[in-house]
Amino acid sequence: MILDLLIFFSVFFLMEAVAWAAHKYVMHGFLWSLHESHHLPRTGAFEKNDWFGAFFSLVAMALFAAGYFIDVRFTAAGLGMTAYGFAYLFLHDILNHKRFGIHIKPNNRYLRSVLQSHRIHHATQGKDGCVSFGFLVPMRAKRRIF
Ligand SMILES: [Zn+2]
Numbered sequence: 001m002i003l004d005l006l007i008f009f010s011v012f013f014l015m016e017a018v019a020w021a022a023h024k025y026v027m028h029g030f031l032w033s034l035h036e037s038h039h040l041p042r043t044g045a046f047e048k049n050d051w052f053g054a055f056f057s058l059v060a061m062a063l064f065a066a067g068y069f070i071d072v073r074f075t076a077a078g079l080g081m082t083a084y085g086f087a088y089l090f091l092h093d094i095l096n097h098k099r100f101g102i103h104i105k106p107n108n109r110y111l112r113s114v115l116q117s118h119r120i121h122h123a124t125q126g127k128d129g130c131v132s133f134g135f136l137v138p139m140r141a142k143r144r145i146f
């Protein structure tokens with residue numbers, strides 16, 4: 001049980017590092033063609049950028065399958081990844097981008113800094129010159145922008 005919890009939290013926090021690196025080097029790199037939609041005004045319910053989330057959910061499903069067929073410990077990893085997915089969904093898609101028509105005005109310090117940190121990411125339009133690639137761990141801003 002302790003080991004399962006350790007795996008769960010390790011994977012959860014590791015995913016922030018993976019997402020940060022993927023955002024900085026892949027999405028703003030050779031897969032910009034998919035991520036660009038996220039830096040443009042949304043035209044429908046979905047954007048091409050959602051494929052990244054779909055990809056990571058496939059990895060989580062593979063972990064659940066491995067948990068069933070190979071070793072039950074993979075299930076803890078799958079749950080950690082899924083929990084990260086929900087945290088990302090809430091903090092990035094809902095809090096930052098008001099997906100599903102949900103508007104939240106946080107007065108919580110952590111949520112406000114996550115919001116501010118991602119606004120800095122969207123402050124520039126293109127592929128290059130962006131900063132603040134994390135989603136759950138806010139970048140420490142030198143000054144407040146709102
Ligand atoms: Zn971006």
Ligand SMILES: [Zn+2]
Nearest residue numbers: 038096097118
């Ligand atoms: Zn965004």
